[in-house]
Amino acid sequence: MTSVRVSTTINGDAVEYLCDAEETLLDVLRDRLGLTGSKEGCGTGDCGACSVTLDGRLVCSCLVLGAEADGRKVATIEGIANGDKLHPLQQKFLEHAALQCGICTPGFLVASKALLEKNPNPTETEIRYWLAGNLCRCTGYDKIVRAVTSAAAEMRESR
């Protein structure tokens, strides 16, 4: 077989898997590891529903090969909450009704978390441009932008 053996870290846990050389990281997460929180909206890096971080950098997991995760740190939507305690972004998305169907929500949360780690006090414009790679068809983005702004404020206060 042409399977590749991969040792990686996902949401802080050591994980090993075999994958096909042409298999994307998104397919590995969803089909081999059961981490179906990351979604495939396009498979071409245009919608951001599959957003994860790779060594802290925001990427579309549909554009990364499963084999490329070897020796690196992957963070997905499943790792954002701390046990039963939601991340402020998750809480604010709920409070602000920043989701309707919810299919894009995991990608938005992963991308927003990456933004706030880089820039704890983003302007509305900075939020809009950072999230321009994540498509939402339901909300018109209004409540998403408000939720991110509100989470950022809360995170700054609790420092």
Added chain:
Amino acid sequence: MPLDIKPVAPGHSFTVVGTRPLRPDGLDKVTGRAKFGADATAPGMLIGKVLRSPHAHARIRSIDASKALALPGVKAVVTRDDFKEGDPDFRDVLRNIMARDKALYEGHAVAAVAAVSAIVARKALKLIKVDYQVLPHVTDVEQAMRADAPVLHDDMFTAGLEEAPDNAASAAKAEEFGHVEDAKEKESDPHHGASLTGGFRPQSKKPSNVAKRHEFGHGDVEKGFAKADIVIERKFRTEATHQGYIEPHACLANYGSDGQGELWGCTQGHYMVRNVSAQLLGMDVSKLRVTASEIGGGFGGKTTVFLEPVALALSRKAGKPVKMVMNRDEVFRASGPTSSATIWVKIGCTKAGRITAAETELKLQGGAFAGSPVDMAAMAAFACYDLENVKAVGWDVVVNRPKQAAYRAPGAPISAFGVESVIDELAHKIGMDPLDFRLKNAAKEGTKSSYGPTYGPIGLIPTLEAVKKHPHYKAPLKAGQGRGLATGFWFNFGGQTCVSLNINIDGTVALALGTPDIGGSRASMCQMAAEELGIPYDKVRAVVADTSSLGFNDVTEGSRATFSSGLATIQAARDAIGKLCGRAAQMWGISADAVVWKKGHAKPSGSNAGNFEPLSLADIAKVAANTGGPIAGHYEVNAEGAGVSFSTHIADVEVDRETGRTLITRYTVIQDAGKAIHPSYVEGQYQGGAAQGIGWALNEEYIYGEDGKLQNPGFLDYRIPVASDLPMIDTVILEIPNPGHPYGLRGVGETSIVPPLAAIANAVSAAAGVRMLELPMSPPKILKAIGGQAAGKGKSKEKGGSKR
């Protein structure tokens, strides 16, 4: 409306309704736990993939799958031979899910394979040999109506021609626009030869691509136009847009050799999926159980079947579960976009601003099969206005494109684009504020609508008056900016609905609904159940039940879910309350009609008042086993009285005269919700509809090449609005109660996409100084218009002026 639906008294004070609690499915959706269409697995599952036609129009001479079947890991192949044609009502849906004698559009399913992995399935598709005879194709609506156009269906004969337009009107129109659709038109008409439709004359004896002619209206438009001081007529075009839900179609089918099947998937209507799939596979309806997954957007696009019957057929043949998921390319090429259209509008008014006549003719292509929403486009076209003389004609046309599917207020944004643009132009022409012009002509209670019924209490004038009061309407504009206004209408819908409300032993409530929840409707249902029962919101848990657990429910469409399932929830709660009071009466040993329900408690009333301590819902539930067993409320209805809805939008834009780019600088939606159950999700519907309309107005379009193939089947080239394209979208919720619902609510999902196309066109026209007649108003089109090359094919005449 059934007589047993009692509305609450005017000014009723709600406890739970109108608040903004967290949604019950929220936690799962922010943690990645929610299971959508593609998130399910089954033991021994195979992966199914579809082979699609590379041709826009081709006869399929033969299909040879022998090499694919010989590939290790391939477990089944299905083609047209695996589906039998039966009930004529299901003929088109069958031909759409799997091509028969002809492939009718690029992307049309021709065969499907199930294999042990996606990689093997994709290899197998390449081994299937299809012998095509390529045929001439047509993808444009006007060209498809030409007499010399390639005909898609040799058994399609235009219906509805007995109401053909009168000769005089058509001939006059032909002179100005160079096209005639009148069957009775004289052969010698000199305009036929040069007309846009090539002298198309629909007739019922010869097959054509025109499926049907529709006509609505009342009065005499010619007499009305004769009374006008000014008449404007214009021709507009819109391109097809896609619903653009982020979740591609997906399902998991499991069909056993005992003839029983299960299906999991994302759909707006799992009962529809069950009934249609069972019919196409020759199954008993009872033997197919369909579970609706969480759904990642639909907007009308998930009101039909594509993969589901194919996955069941593959599963039946392979004897294993089969999962099928479309990729984005397939979603664009093979699932429903909306129609493209040409829109002709003519409106006349007096100098004082009263409309004397209004007329429209709409041509909508609906893809490869009959059923474009041109009827609804024509009915909705003038629904906002109080008109003495009105006429709307619509032509339903087929072309070599994917079959259109419903898209949020199907058809209405298209006709509103034309009508609201001409209204704007008329107002400016007579020097009247476009808002005052609309107020002067607005439909109100008692108006005979342009599509027939007489309106009850409606909220159009309040939305217009709210615009007047809104600071946005008077805010100053910067140089280069323009402001546009448009109003919109949607019918709203009720439909078949069934709800079951079960009282649990601890006094909590299990609510079973049959309308898939697309945008947070479960929260609203829990609120209505809690309100009626007098218990806290978090004591109610709502689920979307599978098709074997609850009676039939129509698809979640037409803005019907919160209206109809909400109505049924309230009625089911009232049914349960009756039973709870009966149990309390039994426990007290008094007559059941001597018990009332107040704030979550049974209380003795009348002569017994004060004789017994009130019993809470939990008190009664706890001992239910001793008083007669389980307590539940049910309600089944074919709901009517959905209550029409109106929305008025204000758009400010800035047009970059060098690049042609339009930036939305401010946007406000004002809409009647009847009663907002969960205001956050009502606002969300307003904002989402506006955003989709902005995309339709400025960027989104299906682009076809000469070869009849779609050139932009991906989110990179089919550009929906992203966060940096939009401003905050302000909302104003008005509440003009709908007498057809116990709490007065009206559906809110669709009306919000009706005004934006015209509101933005009016704003762009104001900013750029040219009237925009084609969508999308993409930078090249705007640059061209600014360059003076698109001054408009229509013309206006000022009768008053010429008389002097």
